[in-house]
Amino acid sequence: MALVLTEEERAIASGNSGEGAAMAMRIVAETARLMGAPRLLPIASAHIDGALYHGDSGTLFAERLVDGGARVQVRATLNVGSLDLTGCSKNRLGKHERAMARRMMDAYRKLGCEPTWTCAPYQAGHRPAFASDVAWGESNAVVFCNSVLGARTNRYGDFLDIACAIAGRAPDYGLHRPENRRARIVFDISAIDSAFLASEVAWPILGNLFGRSAGDAVGVVAGAAVHPDEDALKAFGAASASSGAVGLFHVAGVTPEAPDLAAALHGCDPEEIIHVTSDMLAETRRRLSTVADVTAIDAVAIGSPHLSIAEFDRLEALIAGRQLAVPLYACTGRHALNVLDEAGRRRKLEDCGVVIVADTCVVVTPILPEKPDAVLMTNSGKFAHYAPGNTGYGVIYGSLAECVESAVAGRPVFMKAVA
Amino acid sequence: MTTPVTAAETTLQAGILVPGEAVRADALVLTAPISFWGGVNPQTGLIADVRHPQHGVSISGRVLCLPGTIGSSSAAAVLLELVYAGLAPAALILHEPDAILLLGLIVARELGHTVPLALQLDRVEFPRFAGRMLFIDADGHIAVEGDPA
DSSP states (O other): OOOOOOHHHHHHHTTTTOHHHHHHHHHHHHHHHHTTOSSEEEOSEEEEOTTSOSSHHHHHHHHHHHHTTOOOSSEEEEOOOSSOTTSSSOOOOOHHHHHHHHHHHHHHHHTTOBOOOOSOGGGTTOOOOTTOBOEEBSHHHHHHIIIIIOOBOOOBOTTHHHHHHHHTEEESOGGGSGGGGSOOEEEEOTTSOHHHHTSTTHHHHHHHHHHHHHTTSOEEEEOOSSOOOHHHHHHHHHHHHHHSOOOOEEETTTSTTOSSHHHHTTTSOOSEEEEOOHHHHHHHHHHHOSOOSOSOOSEEEEEEEEEOHHHHHHHHHHHTTOOOSSOEEEEEOHHHHHHHHHTTHHHHHHHHTEEEEESSOTTTSOOSOOOTTOEEEESOHHHHHHHHHHHOOEEEEOOHHHHHHHHHHTSOOOOOOOO | OOOOOTTSSEEEEOEEEEOOOOEEEEEEEOSSOBOHHHHBOTTTOBBOOTTSTTTTOBOTTSEEEESOBOOOTTHHHHHHHHHHTTOOOSEEEESSOOHHHHHHHHHHHHTTOOOOEEEEOOGGGGGGGTTOEEEEOTTOEEEEESSOO
């Protein structure tokens, strides 16, 4: 079906509301045409992943929109940038890259976006209503928005996310359409015991396996003896959206479009059932680490997605005022940083050797010191996936408790085998 | 402008995804899908993914035939950066449309750059292009010229 634009949309695209708005509308319309969308949909909000510096052209694009007088028409929060503007952490970007990254972050603010600088906007007060259409970028935010909140978004990428926010519209295709939100794959975890499912590492490991199994298909997790809480769903989604191209998952009895298994399947038969075994989880856990048999670690990184205050509560309890032997990088957003600062908690964590990283994170910008054969320990399935390629560090995966004990000891410390 | 392609040994009609000018360049047929972000170096135009069969090969100035893409949401940013740096392919032939990648061309065009033509064609046709010079007109006719390199 050919794309049909409304009279108003055609007028905006031809420049009636300024050249910036015109450019944004043309980008949205051209994408709709490429994907076979019959029309554009009004959107309720956007989350913008485009303010991370990949090269000068992205900065020049954002500045062209600013020069053209563009403004976002809906609430638009910002994902991480390449710089920590709070000054909590330092990075090793060169002078030119730093200046261009700063100009890019400034341009997105001038377009009317909120300087949230977080990959967990859903824990920073941006939670769109169930069944509303939105245009969100950043893979973990997309999957959380679709799966846990039940709002509807495709996986928006650079340029299109801000173009949709300025146009106030998005192409009508993919996960905006209810029929495409039906689970086709059942991910049956009924054979997994509740002790493991209650452990912190369970959901990132399950998420990594789910992403590799499902690819970009919609799946439903069924038979969970222990129901995941919000931070567990966040870790599951982030791991699945980095190992696969998952945009939406359901958990039967937990997520809003899956009051039960049949509802997630829209009453149809699944195309595939994956029976998850503890052997599969043990193998997945091994794959999350890229180095073994090391006697020392160089750093610990947590907070992908950005840490919530509940996660900081656990971190503080585990550190219990002890001095760390290696730095523990804790990545978060201003929404959590402000709470920490008010209570003097940031200072106490920093005194122990924690490095708070705000507005950005350690896999998207060079914060970790350059060091040959360095080893990073993490409890994040997403960090475990991206750290080797983006930072050069080898990775060891462990629970938060194991990460903290290892940071105190300066070497890998494991409690007991869980999976 | 439509140029006659009668001299060539084979001609095919491809669908036009993003319009552009006619081009004559040698084909680079990738034998595995690629993620532009992390897979192509925007500063050099070389395939950077060490696990990719064509690792180290330049995509710049060639007709890049893509059997599939792995949809990183930053693929468009890498393609725009390649256009901006003068390191883009001469044309792209995709098995299926990938909005996230092609957005890089749409944005480049909005910023006033000349962008490569992007076409859609079934990947079963790709092997005959390998190592050959292709002439592609603005209407999407592909002519295979010359002997295998």
